[in-house]
Amino acid sequence: MPRPHKPRKVCQMPLYKGFAPIRQDPMKKDETVILTVDEFETIRLIDYEKMTQEECARQMGIARSTVQNIYDSSRHKLAVMLVTGADMNISGGSFSLCEERRQGKPCGRCRGYHHEDKEIQ
Numbered sequence: 499m500p501r502p503h504k505p506r507k508v509c510q511m512p513l514y515k516g517f518a519p520i521r522q523d524p525m526k527k528d529e530t531v532i533l534t535v536d537e538f539e540t541i542r543l544i545d546y547e548k549m550t551q552e553e554c555a556r557q558m559g560i561a562r563s564t565v566q567n568i569y570d571s572s573r574h575k576l577a578v579m580l581v582t583g584a585d586m587n588i589s590g591g592s593f594s595l596c597e598e599r600r601q602g603k604p605c606g607r608c609r610g611y612h613h614e615d616k617e618i619q
Contacts, residue, residue: 503592506536516587534591537572
């Protein structure tokens with residue numbers, strides 16, 4: 499029996515809940531890629547915040563090998579979206595908001611990500 503997923507710590511919900519390409523034929527939609535919130539967080543921390551996988555793992559409270567697996571999955575989904583023109587929705591995943599965020603305070607670990615308090619609705 500596989501071990502249960504350990505929730506990944508996420509500083510804040512993404513400011514946007516999805517993205518869609520500009521299509522020549524707006525009626526044509528092929529597929530939708532689902533990027534989980536924890537996958538979004540790894541992309542944000544590694545690519546946007548320029549953290550190493552080790553730093554990302556420490557911040558999210560998981561092993562570096564887990565971060566690597568999540569990161570690989572999220573980059574593949576981004577590539578599918580860009581190459582095929584698929585829509586992307588950001589939702590779900592195994593995560594928990596950091597304690598400071600749940601109490602309505604700015605998170606000291608976010609590196610300035612808390613510039614607006616919009617959450618996915």
